[in-house]
Amino acid sequence: MGTIVERPRGDGTTAFMAKIILKQKGVVIHRESKTFDRRPAASAWIDKREKELSQPGALDRVKVNDPPLKDVITTYIADSLKEAGRTKAQVLKSIQGDEIADLACSKIDSPRLVDFARRLAKTRDPSTVANYVSHLSEVFTVARPAWGYPLDRQAMDDARIVANRLGLTGRSKQRDRRPTIEELDKLMAHFAGRRQRAIPMTKIVAFAIFSTRRQEEITRIAWEDLDEEHSRVMVRDMKNPTEKTGNDVWCDLPPEALRIIQSMPRGKGPIFPYKPDTIGFAWRDAIAILDGIEDLRFHDLRHEGISRLFELGWNIPHVAAVSGHRSWTNLKRYTHIRQRADKYAGWKWLEIVTPKKEKAEEQ
Known part of the structure; x- marks a missing residue:
């Protein structure tokens, strides 16, 4: 028997x-739902579906089209023309290992989704749980209209509201960790001392x-994307809240960054032809080995670089031209900086990673 539930929207x-x-x-063998703007349309859909489901063999056909969630995630990844980013792919793969992924689509309701968020919250902070739920929500958005799988979008929306109200999900806290010159000197000495020819971490850290x-943007920058005349570079697939793939942005290069690029061997393809994971492994290994450096992440170098530009007296539009921020709102957090000096003035490592051309060719 079909029912109609009224739900108020945010727009009134x-x-x-x-x-x-x-x-x-007494056992539920099938459930499905669909949302409409008008009650008559909802009523007409119920009448139509009940007649279809009453036909011989209809329920068997529905069951065939009611796969477990883990199979739907696989289909989502395979059918998407947009290549999933490294983080998103890892998250979806992790979800496939959770017990909710073994459930048939029609069995997944709001309580089960909230329970899924609770399990995540036992070992992850609210912002990470929110990312997991957000990536799973994308699967729910396309599953029914694209493949006819009975994943309930409304159940997901309800679960997200509940998870937020219960504190299971939330925004990430602003991170203000900046490396000191002493910490950077330790890291650079560590990387230089290892003489890793496979990956020049001293250049990558400085850049x-x-x-x-x-981190990933560095490995995507190609020689073809460099505009030396105007001291800028095209950053491909820059991270963006709503879109990543195809979000190509011209970003200005401060003089120090251009010097580091010019010190790299010329060729075709990526300027820094290394894998993000390789950079990440090298960084984490160094942090684990070195004494006196706690909770410093590679991404903190971006925060350090942006802070430095404000310390040089640059205004928000000027900084945004380098950082690639579309919205200046996110840069307002830096406007409290009152220091007007360059702590990297005379930093020995900039000279070391950008040697004279003849020396660079010998290395």
Whole structure:
């Protein structure tokens, strides 16, 4: 028997969710729902679906189209023309290992989704749980209209509200960790002492600071994207709250960042032809080995670089031209900086990582 539930929307309008639940001997064997803007449309859909489901073999066909969530996630990744980012791919793979992924689509309701968030919250902070739920929500958004899988989008929306109210999800706290010159000297000496020919971490660390580029962005920058005349570079697929793939942005290069690029061997393809994971492993290994450096992440170098530009007296538009921020709102957190000096003035490592051309060719 179908029912219609009215749900108020944030814009003041009312949505009408049509629900169908079929039982045999008191056990739910099928459920599905669909939301409409008008009650008559919801009622008409219920009538149509009940007639379809009453046909011989209809329920068997529905069951075939009611796979476990883990299979839907696999389909989502395979069918998406947009390549999933490293973090998103890891999150979705992790979700496939949770017990909720073994449930058929029609069995996943709001309480089960909230329980999923509770399990995550036992070992993860609210901002991380929010990311997991957000990536899973994208699967719910496309599953029914794209493949006919009965994942309930409304159940996901309800679960997200509940998880937020219960404190299971939340925004990440602003991180203000900045490395000291002493810490950076330790790291640079460590990387230089290892003489790692496979990956020049001293150059990469320095470039991350002076360019304000993220770890993955550094590895995507190609020689073809460099505009030396105007001291800028095209950053491909820059991270963005709503879109990443295809979000290509021209970013200015401070003089120090351009010097580091010019010290790299010329060629085609990436200027820094290394994998983000390799950089991450090298960084984390160094932090674990070195004494006196606690809770310093590679991404903190971007924060350090942006802070430095404000300390040089740059205004928000000027800094945004380097950092690639579309919204200046996120840069307002730096406007409290009153220091007007360059702590990297005379920093020996900039000279070391950008040697004279003839010396660079010998290395």
